[in-house]
Amino acid sequence: MLEQPLHEIESLVREAILAAQDAGDLPSFDLPTLVVDRPQREEHGDYATSAALQLAGTARMVPLRVAQAIASRIPKTDFLAQVEVAEPGFVNFTLDDGWLTRQVDEILAAGESYGNVPLGQGQKVQVEYGSANPTGPLHVGSGRNTVIGDGLANVLEAAGYEVQREYYVNDAGTQVRLFAETLYARYAQALGRDEPIPEDGYRGAYLVELGDEVARQEGERFLEMPRREAVNALYEIGLEKMLASIEDDLTMLGITYDRWFSERSLYDSGVFDHVLAMLREKDHVAERAGAVWFVSSELGDDKDNVLIRSDGEPGYLASDIAYHYDKFIRRGFDRVINVWGADHQGHVPRMKAAMRAIGVDPDSLVLIVYQLVALRRGGELVRLSKRTGDIITLREVLEEIGPDAVRFFLLGRAADSQMELDLDLAKEQSSENPVYYVQYAHARTASILRYAQGTDFSDGDVSLLGHPAELALIRQMLRLPEVVEKAATSLSPHYLPYYAQDLAGAFHPFYKQCRVVSSVPEDMPLNKARLKLVAAAKIVLARVLALMGVSGPESM
RNA sequence: GCCCCUAUAGCUCAGCCAGGAUAGAGCAGUGGUUUCCUAAACCAUGUGUCGCAGGUUCGAAUCCUGCUAGGGGUACCA
Numbered sequence: 001m002l003e004q005p006l007h008e009i010e011s012l013v014r015e016a017i018l019a020a021q022d023a024g025d026l027p028s029f030d031l032p033t034l035v036v037d038r039p040q041r042e043e044h045g046d047y048a049t050s051a052a053l054q055l056a057g058t059a060r061m062v063p064l065r066v067a068q069a070i071a072s073r074i075p076k077t078d079f080l081a082q083v084e085v086a087e088p089g090f091v092n093f094t095l096d097d098g099w100l101t102r103q104v105d106e107i108l109a110a111g112e113s114y115g116n117v118p119l120g121q122g123q124k125v126q127v128e129y130g131s132a133n134p135t136g137p138l139h140v141g142s143g144r145n146t147v148i149g150d151g152l153a154n155v156l157e158a159a160g161y162e163v164q165r166e167y168y169v170n171d172a173g174t175q176v177r178l179f180a181e182t183l184y185a186r187y188a189q190a191l192g193r194d195e196p197i198p199e200d201g202y203r204g205a206y207l208v209e210l211g212d213e214v215a216r217q218e219g220e221r222f223l224e225m226p227r228r229e230a231v232n233a234l235y236e237i238g239l240e241k242m243l244a245s246i247e248d249d250l251t252m253l254g255i256t257y258d259r260w261f262s263e264r265s266l267y268d269s270g271v272f273d274h275v276l277a278m279l280r281e282k283d284h285v286a287e288r289a290g291a292v293w294f295v296s297s298e299l300g301d302d303k304d305n306v307l308i309r310s311d312g313e314p315g316y317l318a319s320d321i322a323y324h325y326d327k328f329i330r331r332g333f334d335r336v337i338n339v340w341g342a343d344h345q346g347h348v349p350r351m352k353a354a355m356r357a358i359g360v361d362p363d364s365l366v367l368i369v370y371q372l373v374a375l376r377r378g379g380e381l382v383r384l385s386k387r388t389g390d391i392i393t394l395r396e397v398l399e400e401i402g403p404d405a406v407r408f409f410l411l412g413r414a415a416d417s418q419m420e421l422d423l424d425l426a427k428e429q430s431s432e433n434p435v436y437y438v439q440y441a442h443a444r445t446a447s448i449l450r451y452a453q454g455t456d457f458s459d460g461d462v463s464l465l466g467h468p469a470e471l472a473l474i475r476q477m478l479r480l481p482e483v484v485e486k487a488a489t490s491l492s493p494h495y496l497p498y499y500a501q502d503l504a505g506a507f508h509p510f511y512k513q514c515r516v517v518s519s520v521p522e523d524m525p526l527n528k529a530r531l532k533l534v535a536a537a538k539i540v541l542a543r544v545l546a547l548m549g550v551s552g553p554e555s556m
Numbered sequence: 557g558c559c560c561c562u563a564u565a566g567c568u569c570a571g572c573c574a575g576g577a578u579a580g581a582g583c584a585g586u587g588g589u590u591u592c593c594u595a596a597a598c599c600a601u602g603u604g605u606c607g608c609a610g611g612u613u614c615g616a617a618u619c620c621u622g623c624u625a626g627g628g629g630u631a632c633c634a
Contacts, residue, residue, distance in 0.1 A: 170634065173633085175633070292632095302630095305632095345628070346560080413569065418626080434583085511594095511598085517592080
């Protein structure tokens with residue numbers, strides 16, 4: 001498989017600078033990080049470096065002369081047609097047309113693996129995402145979480161990491177207990193009892209339905225047992241049903257996990273006690289006012305935090321430390337990436353401190369904090385809360401807009417950006433979603449290949465390609481590995497939808513301008529070459545769609 | 557109060573990490589395109605105090621400081 005031109009050029013530039021230094025054309029200095037990237041304007045070539053501008057100061061030379069010193073030492077290669085110096089000191093690189101067309105064969109040979117890059121070297125990475133409390137249906141915010149997490153996991157896999165996808169099930173602690181208490185009340189109400197829901201209970205209608213359902217299925221038997229026992233039993237039933245519903249929603253979104261990790265299991269397996277003892281032993285713990293505190297202020301946090309509350313219940317920080325101990329120490333992940341909503345950002349310094357406390361490099365724990373999704377309905381801002389029951393469920397949006405559009409929309413923004421989703425507007429405009437533009441390009445490739453069934457184009461000669469629209473398409477196809485690498489390095493899956501649009505945006509004009517399956521017999525050689533190009537384009541479109549978790553339809 | 561994120565075209569957003577060449581895309585708007593592979597397409601066209609004010613630099617949307625506005629956090633909830 002081909003080395004990426006970008007990296008090739010980086011080495012060529014580096015070697016050119018070193019050679020120029022040896023020859024005395026450039027003074028000697030240590031090389032900074034050299035940046036080669038894609039210029040904004042087409043006439044500046046495929047790649048460009050501003051290295052000369054960067055170095056002009058240290059070299060005490062005019063930038064243009066530095067650029068010339070570099071450009072003149074870039075050797076002739078098969079993939080570069082042109083190396084140019086441009087004002088005020090850029091070196092621009094243009095890919096060779098013949099080399100470009102040959103990449104079509106390379107992509108066909110690579111097949112589904114096209115786009116993979118050898119970055120991770122098999123490092124073990126866990127991506128934990130979703131992880132909404134199993135106390136209610138998933139809302140749109142969880143949708144953003146899972147779409148980012150899953151997209152990231154896909155990209156990291158393509159970049160050569162060994163990725164494990166995990167959902168942390170908060171099946172212990174205050175919130176699920178409150179959930180079970182509420183379910184008990186709704187269940188009793190369904191059977192005609194006057195049972196108020198707890199003060200801070202979950203008010204959503206879904207629990208009324210769940211109470212009804214349990215009453216229908218289980219009858220009155222829970223009313224006959226001691227209340228505490230009944231609540232425990234309902235806890236198990238409710239948890240199972242909520243998890244099933246969450247899993248259903250995620251399946252609809254096309255998301256499956258390698259593992260659902262139970263918080264409760266940390267207590268059952270003894271990991272929790274072990275970690276707490278360890279923290280005590282290492283003197284990271286203090287008792288104050290009847291509670292047990294994690295002295296995180298000594299480990300870089302701005303304050304201490306409660307581990308065990310004065311009522312004897314562990315707080316969620318405590319189990320989270322045990323959970324991460326399990327991830328790093330027991331399961332041996334090299335890196336753990338957690339996707340968190342902005343409402344958890346205060347938890348970041350605590351967990352970093354916790355990593356120091358358990359002897360893990362804090363940098364190997366990466367927290368992707370995404371800004372919360374603000375929802376609007378008919379111009380009204382909707383506040384989301386499972387407890388008040390005011391939620392817009394992920395399922396509702398999935399059913400209205402469809403999983404592909406939801407994925408594309410939620411993935412297409414940087415995690416940092418605060419997005420506002422107007423449901424009414426989204427429903428209205430979902431037919432304008434650019435996802436269909438990309439999918440349509442894929443459907444068109446499929447359509448052409450169907451139409452040409454019976455034509456064996458395996459002997460197609462790609463050197464016949466050369467139409468500007470063909471070359472533009474190949475250029476976009478070649479960006480996939482760069483995009484994967486960039487997204488994996490910066491943990492930013494939002495690059496994918498932008499790239500997908502660029503790729504489709506090169507395919508559609510090609511389709512319009514270049515007739516692939518022509519009825520004129522003399523066109524056969526070109527037909528075959530173009531069929532190769534279409535088959536390769538289909539591979540690339542399918543791959544980028546798959547990385548986003550969006551389907552690639554054969555027809556639309 | 558303190559901490560984190562954000563402010564770029566009418567709307568929704570890229571670009572900021574690693575400063576560079578006339579700041580980009582989609583949607584919306586306007587005009588046009590169909591003798592063979594799907595018009596969910598193509599072609600053409602307008603749009604900017606890059607929140608404000610300073611600073612650093614040969615060069616700032618990008619880095620630094622202050623300010624303004626919005627979102628989030630600052631619990632013995634998660």
